[in-house]
Amino acid sequence: MKKIFLILSTVFALGLYSCSDSFLVVESKGSILESDYYKSADRLYSGLVAAYDPLQWFDYFYQYNSLNMVSDIMADDIYCGGSNEGDQPILVKAHFYTATPTDVPNMIWTTAYSGINRSNIVIAKAPEIEMDEALKALYVAEAKVLKSFYYNILWKFWGNIPYYNENLSFPYICDQMQADQVYQSVITTLEEALAANVLPMKARVGEEGRITRAMAYMLYTEMVLYQNDESRFGKALLYMKEIIDSKQYSLVGDFKGIWEENGEWGPESVWEINYISEGGVRNWGSPIATGGSVYPVLIGIPGYVGNAFCDGWGFSPVAESAYTMYDQGDIRRDGGILDFSKHASETGASYTARWQDTGYFLLKYIGRKNGNHGYTADPNLNYGNNQRVYRYAETLLNAAELIVRGAGSGDAQTYLNEIRTRAQVPTVSATLDNILEERHLEFMGEGKRYWDLVRSGKAQSVLTADKHQYRTESWTPQKKYWPIPQSEIDKSAGTLTQNPY
Template identity: 55%
Template sequence: MKRLFYITIAICAVLIPSSCSKDFLNLESPDKLYVGEYYTTESRIFEALVAAYDPLQWFDYGWGQYTHLGLVSDVMADDVYVGGSDANDCIYLHRMSNYEALPTSVVSDLWTAFYSGINRSNIVLQYMDNVQNIPEKSKALYLAEAKVLRSFYYTWLWKLWGNIPYYEANLTYPYIKDQNTADEVYQGIVTTLEDAISTGGLPMKVPSGQEGRVSLAMAYMLYAEVVMYKNDESRFNKALQYMELIIKSEQYDLMDDFSKIWEEDGEWSQESIFEINYFSRNGTRSWNNPLSSGGSVYPKLIGLYNLSGSPEYDGGWGFEPVKASTYELYEAKDERRDGGILNFATYSAQTGAKYEPRYQDQGYFLRKYMARKNGNANHSADGDLNYNNNFRVYRYAETLLNAAELLARGASGLGSPQTYLEKVRKRANLDNISPSVENIIKERRLEFIGEGKRYWDLVRSGYAPNYLKPDGLYRTNTWTVAKKYLPIPQSEIDAAAGTLTQNNY
């Protein structure tokens, strides 16, 4: 059974015996939760912190859209298709894949989930001063966690939509905030992270049993992500320093077997820096209550349609098939090829398994997150929504490749880009290559297929127009700089009473 930090109010008593109480279940007035009168003890502010983690589980499905972060990112890149039954199945994803999203057909559920996380993180930050008799160490830790979580939510809003409302104290009626520029949002994110890193009590790695909480290494990785995406050369040295601090800590390392990373036993391995936790045992997510705690629908979403005869995998709905050209990128000896991608022709010959192809299918699938047999065992609600596959957000392999790229782009550090790149390639059973920026970007593609990295790498590196163009099959449009930011959901434009300007998409 996996040991992790369950991100739900309902079971916070498992973590700290005194953190859930009768008072929390029987408030004198519900609105006291938001005016600060409730948050006067450490156990209660911890409840608010746990609540700030909760929206992490909503990214795969929340209000009717399938919006897993890896899926949403990768359908805009060049390694996978959207799939499903046809081009109208989850049409918002198909539109994004062809760079023709509409304000009325875009991943609007993510906007809601991210701002929910921001709101909950701000509650911790706003009401901490009301808490009595909290040890300074706990206070610093909770504040740092809330700042990093808020920065994580803002980072995704910033990458997807750019020009968004940014605020560090929750809004009051009528809950409208002027729009900020993407540059202003970036400054808010990066300075908040610098503050959390320098003043917080975050451990480099969280203690066993608390996996899922923010660590210093996770904050370092988020910092590097935003700085590198922004191409903020003034902070490259700092980002590299953070990567090398992770490396020098010796608290993380590569897994010897790449294929094992994706199994349940590979969750929170020595390579894991941050994962979004999902669990099947007593998982209560259901179609009527998808925001409840439990598992993920993503493995079911990308599973093979009408699969039979497989000793390892459950079937699914046929989304996110991998392109044949992606599989062919790998050298035959590269362990990441078959460790991360299922070649069904080979698999069928070995096992006798069969399935029914769906739209855009080319016979290759994302093995990393496919639903495993018994992956939703002992769930308490809808099985399709309660698979226990954690989503790997940051792995140590990315730390090494970040460090290599930052050095190759001129940052000053203690290591060498060749050494860092070689470690990743050696694990994959590959020979050394020159550590040029172009080669490192290519290596990231091979390492992180299906993990939501490729699209953002192409955009920040300037390579997007060269790769994101018509494919002669399904994609008919070419990515341009005007496509960097998605159209803001029309519902948000309408609710903002004229304070939001639509992105020029």
């Protein structure tokens, strides 16, 4: 059952600012100050809903910033694409490792801090409200995990960022933390949320999209592995085993079906970001309105003539090497990538090639025909494709990796075998390199490859200009953190130091 936990977003005004700005004004028929608004359980719940809202904005908030896409175009499986090299400079420069403080996906920064601010309000206001204590504890735990999710995004892209647990007052400036300090602060917040022991392992039917214990465990393990924090490997492994032993999640046999509308929130889904097409009112003037996603059109097949897919804009073409890396019988190849020559021969479909075209498209997310059914505003902004953030397949591979890296006991081989058996390919030994390569195969186009290369120390040898069809610059450790947006440097009154890039 598809359910979106964002229905109350219209209660809130456009509180879309970074750490340097004021944040939230709640409005009704008149105006109510934030300090007077949070007086009941219902209003705290409204604030929690508002903290979820920015999850939807990453795909488009006056910039095309889909987290999957922006991450993948910095790796080796997916090119930037679009109409030409001058189309969407922030994406092209991220792709080429030539980002600048004025040409960087700065709306990711803005959106993430909007989510942090909204989460902080729930955490701060909850103690003042007389309500059921168990429900209050649940809302606070959800807000803490949401805040951690938003900080995780900022930490991975920018590293050295302003960090605060209480929203700022005028002049809205705080000190910059170094990346290692940010990690310690965020992981501690996550541990606090989990220690409350109030989050369910899986969301109830009708509440899919809310924070769960399994989601928080996955976020925790993602951060611990990215930081290579061996002191927390044991705890992360226990968390993965708890998800596995709960029997509430499982792999599905039809890999291709995961990415269809009827595959959303299936047995394999640990957490998704919800988008809806029915009644979708998102439009170019109001990208924060409730509705769908533009990502399926953005990466869709340009000039498509046929019956299966929508006409798209040709961003994120899949490299031929990504298609050919799979074994011939691996169901993830044609279950996740569209080989257009094969599609054309079977259906007579055609398309118009654009910049960096390869003839391969990301089947996982390209727009299906009528994928925006029921929209009421802009058709391109209201495709109902959920973003699959965490799948049970990653739980298994996380567990296998942690065991191989000495986190504790367990059968890494069995976990790896489950993944490869579903893919219909022979087993391989559960070595660290094989597990990392399995992640490459399993999560192609899901925004994970780049971060795996960085955390494993492989980025500098893999992401070289001589191995890429278009790049002239290679990745270096200095490219790990993007330049901080110049607008933030300008507002910081000297408290922000620019990242070298």
